[in-house]
Amino acid sequence: VAKRSKQHWERVAIVGVGLIGGSIGKDLLERGLTRDVVGIGRRESTLRTAKKMGAVTTTTLTLERGVVGADLIIVCTPVGRIAEDVRRVAAACPPTALITDAGSTKAAIVAELEGSLPAETRFVGSHPLAGGEKSGPAAATAGLFVDRTVVVTPGANTRLDDERAVSDFWKSLGAKVVRMTADEHDRVIAATSHLPHLAASALAACMKKDGQALVARGWLDTTRIAAGDPALWKQILQVNRAHVLTALGRYEKVLALLRDALERGDEAALEQILLEAKRTRDALGS
Amino acid sequence: VAKRSKQHWERVAIVGVGLIGGSIGKDLLERGLTRDVVGIGRRESTLRTAKKMGAVTTTTLTLERGVVGADLIIVCTPVGRIAEDVRRVAAACPPTALITDAGSTKAAIVAELEGSLPAETRFVGSHPLAGGEKSGPAAATAGLFVDRTVVVTPGANTRLDDERAVSDFWKSLGAKVVRMTADEHDRVIAATSHLPHLAASALAACMKKDGQALVARGWLDTTRIAAGDPALWKQILQVNRAHVLTALGRYEKVLALLRDALERGDEAALEQILLEAKRTRDALGS
Numbered sequence: 001v002a003k004r005s006k007q008h009w010e011r012v013a014i015v016g017v018g019l020i021g022g023s024i025g026k027d028l029l030e031r032g033l034t035r036d037v038v039g040i041g042r043r044e045s046t047l048r049t050a051k052k053m054g055a056v057t058t059t060t061l062t063l064e065r066g067v068v069g070a071d072l073i074i075v076c077t078p079v080g081r082i083a084e085d086v087r088r089v090a091a092a093c094p095p096t097a098l099i100t101d102a103g104s105t106k107a108a109i110v111a112e113l114e115g116s117l118p119a120e121t122r123f124v125g126s127h128p129l130a131g132g133e134k135s136g137p138a139a140a141t142a143g144l145f146v147d148r149t150v151v152v153t154p155g156a157n158t159r160l161d162d163e164r165a166v167s168d169f170w171k172s173l174g175a176k177v178v179r180m181t182a183d184e185h186d187r188v189i190a191a192t193s194h195l196p197h198l199a200a201s202a203l204a205a206c207m208k209k210d211g212q213a214l215v216a217r218g219w220l221d222t223t224r225i226a227a228g229d230p231a232l233w234k235q236i237l238q239v240n241r242a243h244v245l246t247a248l249g250r251y252e253k254v255l256a257l258l259r260d261a262l263e264r265g266d267e268a269a270l271e272q273i274l275l276e277a278k279r280t281r282d283a284l285g286s
Numbered sequence: 287v288a289k290r291s292k293q294h295w296e297r298v299a300i301v302g303v304g305l306i307g308g309s310i311g312k313d314l315l316e317r318g319l320t321r322d323v324v325g326i327g328r329r330e331s332t333l334r335t336a337k338k339m340g341a342v343t344t345t346t347l348t349l350e351r352g353v354v355g356a357d358l359i360i361v362c363t364p365v366g367r368i369a370e371d372v373r374r375v376a377a378a379c380p381p382t383a384l385i386t387d388a389g390s391t392k393a394a395i396v397a398e399l400e401g402s403l404p405a406e407t408r409f410v411g412s413h414p415l416a417g418g419e420k421s422g423p424a425a426a427t428a429g430l431f432v433d434r435t436v437v438v439t440p441g442a443n444t445r446l447d448d449e450r451a452v453s454d455f456w457k458s459l460g461a462k463v464v465r466m467t468a469d470e471h472d473r474v475i476a477a478t479s480h481l482p483h484l485a486a487s488a489l490a491a492c493m494k495k496d497g498q499a500l501v502a503r504g505w506l507d508t509t510r511i512a513a514g515d516p517a518l519w520k521q522i523l524q525v526n527r528a529h530v531l532t533a534l535g536r537y538e539k540v541l542a543l544l545r546d547a548l549e550r551g552d553e554a555a556l557e558q559i560l561l562e563a564k565r566t567r568d569a570l571g572s
Contacts, residue, residue: 230560274516
């Protein structure tokens with residue numbers, strides 16, 4: 001179905017046209033990968049903005065109507081709603097359509113869908129590591145996925161062709177695709193994305209008024225992601241809470257080591273942890 | 287002595303020509319605020335780089351020789367060495383010279399110097415909130431202080447004229463000057479700079495190898511300052527450890543609230559903390 005060199009979709013439906021969904025639509029249209037992007041949403045105003053942004057060509061409030069005739073459907077709703085939306089998409093779209101999602105957690109979604117979808121449904125889960133603290137269709141950006149990592153999480157029943165088609169779709173937007181099981185994804189992403197969100201949010205939340213005058217770039221960098229949408233993030237953290245709690249435990253342990261070194265005035269121990277942190281950070285780019 | 291509109295220094299001596307000292311030198315020369323900047327350092331190679339960067343006009347390894355004839359001296363050495371360097375500067379420079387420093391902690395330095403300097407010495411402590419994870423003279427940048435905050439910390443014996451002269455010096459480099467006592471500075475900066483350094487370093491240090499493939503912008507932003515020089519930061523954290531431990535305690539408390547909300551599956555409590563964090567973050571710029 002999808003050729004790596006040049007894909008073309010007859011009609012793409014995007015469920016949830018926020019930052020991620022809107023950016024996908026813009027990319028597909030601007031790169032000439034389709035001429036027809038149906039934006040499906042729950043609020044007229046969001047759909048209007050998405051259309052004005054050039055992210056979709058038509059819009060509808062009715063999911064079942066929006067996916068008719070689509071050969072690619074991307075579900076970009078909040079993680080708590082993805083499984084149900086995929087089920088509704090699968091029931092209403094052509095049986096040959098390729099379906100993926102953009103959820104930040106994967107195991108719960110895959111577990112909920114595995115076995116409950118029609119046997120012919122071509123669903124493969126995805127997580128594009130893009131976006132950040134902005135949200136909504138007004139933040140949609142062409143090229144958002146260029147050089148970004150997308151994790152594709154095939155399940156036990158996934159056909160290799162479908163996995164390849166979903167990978168090729170993300171590659172057609174410029175992304176690098178990594179393949180993982182849903183469980184592995186959730187465990188690793190807890191440390192690289194969900195824990196940083198907790199760490200940054202706690203830092204912003206414990207800031208007192210009198211500190212505002214002395215806020216500089218370090219604080220701003222360290223807390224940037226705390227500006228993310230609380231309603232979306234509480235879902236992500238809650239859905240992945242077992243792995244998040246494990247990652248948080250590791251973090252608390254290092255903080256306790258730092259506290260201990262400070263309390264004992266042990267500069268060597270302090271420097272050792274800072275050095276380990278610097279080495280890890282330096283190895284991962286700027 | 288210093289007029290706000292256009293200052294001019296006969297000869298400026300900078301003790302420690304790393305990122306901060308080097309940037310000050312570049313600014314002074316490029317803005318025509320002096321023609322003569324003496325770079326004082328402990329390593330020939332650093333001084334050579336500073337000269338090549340256009341940060342200083344002459345260099346010396348001997349502090350006492352470097353400050354002869356200077357009317358402005360800025361001590362930009364690591365916090366653990368500043369008090370001693372200021373004492374040496376005061377003993378060797380003209381008695382009319384204005385002296386300041388660029389240390390990230392202030393109370394210990396001011397306390398150590400207060401009363402122990404010659405009565406006529408014109409020393410006022412400063413902390414420019416600029417710099418970051420890079421260090422060394424090769425990172426020196428003209429305009430580094432433009433729109434950045436510099437805290438000036440007059441002590442009980444500081445003459446108003448001297449405080450004003452130091453403030454005007456920083457303003458001549460484009461900085462915004464905030465006046466605080468050294469103690470107040472150290473308490474507030476512990477929360478806005480030193481705690482973020484611990485939080486970012488702990489995040490980088492607790493990262494496992496398998497997470498590297500899924501590192502994205504959020505992790506990179508949140509951990510950026512962990513790339514700072516461990517030898518400098520262990521001193522800063524150690525010197526200000528009482529305030530740092532208090533700030534760390536506040537942070538640990540919020541993390542414990544987040545943990546508790548996750549463990550109990552209390553999404554409302556989770557969202558409340560995330561919302562508070564977002565409000566604080568949104569209010570403080572991007």
